[in-house]
Amino acid sequence: xxxxxxxxxxxxxxxxxxxxxxxxxxxxxxxxxxxxxxxxxxxxxxxxxxxxxxxxxxxxxxxxxxxxxxxxxxxxxxxxxxxxxxxxxxxxxxxxxxxxxxxxxxxxxxxxxxxxxxxxxxxxxxxxxxxxxxxxxxxxxxxxxxxxxxxxxxxxxxxxxxxxxxxxxxxxxxxxxxxxxxxxxxxxxxxxxxxxxxxxxxxxxxxxxxxxxxxxxxxxxxxxxxxxxxxxxxxxxxxxxxxxxxxxxxxxxxxxxxxxxxxxxxxxxxxxxxxxxxxxxxxxxxxxxxxxxxxxxxxxxxxxxxxxxxxxxxxxxxxxxxxxxxxxxxxxxxxxxxxxxxxxxxxxxxxxxxxxxxxxxxxxxxxxxxxxxxxxxx
Ligand code: P1T
Numbered sequence: 576x577x578x579x580x581x582x583x584x585x586x587x588x589x590x591x592x593x594x595x596x597x598x599x600x601x602x603x604x605x606x607x608x609x610x611x612x613x614x615x616x617x618x619x620x621x622x623x624x625x626x627x628x629x630x631x632x633x634x635x636x637x638x639x640x641x642x643x644x645x646x647x648x649x650x651x652x653x654x655x656x657x658x659x660x661x662x663x664x665x666x667x668x669x670x671x672x673x674x675x676x677x678x679x680x681x682x683x684x685x686x687x688x689x690x691x692x693x694x695x696x697x698x699x700x701x702x703x704x705x706x707x708x709x710x711x712x713x714x715x716x717x718x719x720x721x722x723x724x725x726x727x728x729x730x731x732x733x734x735x736x737x738x739x740x741x742x743x744x745x746x747x748x749x750x751x752x753x754x755x756x757x758x759x760x761x762x763x764x765x766x767x768x769x770x771x772x773x774x775x776x777x778x779x780x781x782x783x784x785x786x787x788x789x790x791x792x793x794x795x796x797x798x799x800x801x802x803x804x805x806x807x808x809x810x811x812x813x814x815x816x817x818x819x820x821x822x823x824x825x826x827x828x829x830x831x832x833x834x835x836x837x838x839x840x841x842x843x844x845x846x847x848x849x850x851x852x853x854x855x856x857x858x859x860x861x862x863x864x865x866x867x868x869x870x871x872x873x874x875x876x877x878x879x880x881x882x883x884x885x886x887x888x889x890x891x892x893x894x895x896x897x898x899x900x901x902x903x904x905x906x907x908x909x910x911x912x913x914x915x916x917x918x919x920x921x922x923x924x925x926x927x928x929x930x931x932x933x934x935x936x937x938x939x940x941x942x943x944x945x946x947x948x949x950x951x952x953x
Contacts, residue, residue: 586632640784642791649767651803652781662688674914770900827870880929899935
């Protein structure tokens with residue numbers, strides 16, 4: 576099946592008891608057994624739930640994977656995955672990742688003895704230079720959040736595999752419509768389903784997918800043991816949102832390209848970062864490894880924080896809010912909002928400066944979006 580068909584049909588079947596075409600919300604915590612241990616495949620909803628199962632199968636199919644697992648948030652997905660490791664293990668993480676991911680690793684799991692090196696993986700040689708005897712895994716986002724650096728999946732995963740490192744790729748920014756890290760040899764692909772996959776800013780959720788049977792066994796165990804699972808209703812909402820993922824991603828990208836070009840021509844803009852622009856330092860790599868450039872743009876406004884603050888207060892269609900990937904456009908200030916948990920000196924070294932503004936370009940008409948930015952600049 577092609578992607579547009581998979582979002583509607585992969586793992587989705589009419590309800591056998593009623594014929595309902597939409598997957599029912601199985602709002603139940605437990606399941607009656609005929610005799611101890613004799614049941615219809617479901618015992619308790621933390622362990623498995625029919626609505627969640629359909630979503631897990633659907634997301635797995637979209638990523639080209641065999642096993643999918645859903646969680647109560649993107650962070651809960653990452654937290655569960657971290658339990659694959661033990662104290663003294665070392666993980667190499669891309670240096671530019673969602674602030675909450677950085678915080679989870681640096682301020683939570685580090686206290687349990689897991690060590691992290693945050694490294695610029697857009698330069699592949701930095702991976703090999705940072706591998707230690709206890710290195711077990713590499714954690715990647717591409718494009719990165721918020722600087723939209725592109726990491727060469729083939730190169731990094733190739734080098735990591737030579738050292739038997741587990742490769743985990745957070746694919747939230749691209750969504751499975753534009754990029755499938757498992758095809759590059761990644762072991763696990765991660766999503767905050769809160770973002771493009773659900774797409775309607777009404778659910779917080781997460782998911783991961785693998786093709787590795789042994790990893791799937793461990794993840795199934797951890798998902799049940801840790802218990803950070805989504806509600807059946809949230810799974811229903813994500814399943815509903817996913818149906819239009821292909822259409823939404825096409826429009827997100829069309830609008831983002833137009834807005835990126837507009838920003839690049841604006842005299843009050845110092846620099847625009849969008850992988851779809853030829854000015855992006857890794858534009859060719861982005862073209863090669865993904866089927867599109869997505870809906871996220873970052874730019875630096877001239878005039879530093881005072882100019883950024885004024886601008887962020889003035890947009891109307893672009894709502895000032897954290898998150899991304901919803902139908903409506905959002906604007907935010909990474910240094911104060913999504914990446915505040917990264918210490919200022921590290922943030923600035925990375926390039927998350929006070930004039931940096933991030934846009935999640937939604938599905939409004941691109942002319943209205945451009946006019947909104949224009950009036951804010953004025
Ligand atoms: O918010 P949550 O569903 O827990 O997902 C965390 C997460 C994981 N990975 C990436 C790439 C993310 O961007 C996020 C969440 N990001 C935001 C809320 C944000 O505004 O960047």
